[in-house]
Amino acid sequence: DAGVIQSPRHEVTEMGQEVTLRCKPISGHNSLFWYRQTMMRGLELLIYFNNNVPIDDSGMPEDRFSAKMPNASFSTLKIQPSEPRDSAVYFCASSLRLDNEQFFGPGTRLTVL
Amino acid sequence: TQLLEQSPQFLSIQEGENLTVYCNSSSVFSSLQWYRQEPGEGPVLLVTVVTGGEVKKLKRLTFQFGDARKDSSLHITAAQPGDTGLYLCADVAGGSNYKLTFGKGTLLTVNP
Numbered sequence: 001d002a003g004v005i006q007s008p009r010h011e012v013t014e015m016g017q018e019v020t021l022r023c024k025p026i027s028g029h030n031s032l033f034w035y036r037q038t039m040m041r042g043l044e045l046l047i048y049f050n051n052n053v054p055i056d057d058s059g060m061p062e063d064r065f066s067a068k069m070p071n072a073s074f075s076t077l078k079i080q081p082s083e084p085r086d087s088a089v090y091f092c093a094s095s096l097r098l099d100n101e102q103f104f105g106p107g108t109r110l111t112v113l
Numbered sequence: 114t115q116l117l118e119q120s121p122q123f124l125s126i127q128e129g130e131n132l133t134v135y136c137n138s139s140s141v142f143s144s145l146q147w148y149r150q151e152p153g154e155g156p157v158l159l160v161t162v163v164t165g166g167e168v169k170k171l172k173r174l175t176f177q178f179g180d181a182r183k184d185s186s187l188h189i190t191a192a193q194p195g196d197t198g199l200y201l202c203a204d205v206a207g208g209s210n211y212k213l214t215f216g217k218g219t220l221l222t223v224n225p
Binding site for chain 2: 044
């Protein structure tokens, strides 16, 4: 069975550019979570969706960050404009329901020069 | 704001040794989860503990939840190179809040 799929796996961009990260949750899962992991701050929840609706985006660091879930099988996290301090590994996770086990994707390693 | 502290931050041991890593909270856990994250991968759930004093075993891994539900430990017996990874604890917020709050983890290296 396919797990959570994230693309790209690696992204290198220059400061000021727009970055779009993509996630395909496990089929049938109704909840989707975006996390960011850095050495300094560890793994932090950015935003989560239930049934394609954003429930809590209080972890989104700035207005430069936005996330969408247009349908049950696709979500994007966009950073515009990107800054060097956005460099991190971004994970997407999905779960059957909000209170069920979360399954993480392999992450996207973002480097902003 | 709840703070989760994990110790030690780094641990390097030889194959066959035993080890214990710790997770402490500034406030009571609703429930606690332990994850293992291998290099280049996302975290994978190992166990969820809910009741103070609870002990769960997963093969060579033993998880203990403190009586006051403010601390937890993970003990690995006879560590193997395959146990290498980042061990994370996470608080599972209760009620209608489904956020996971993670500690920064313990990076374990088991040398053959």
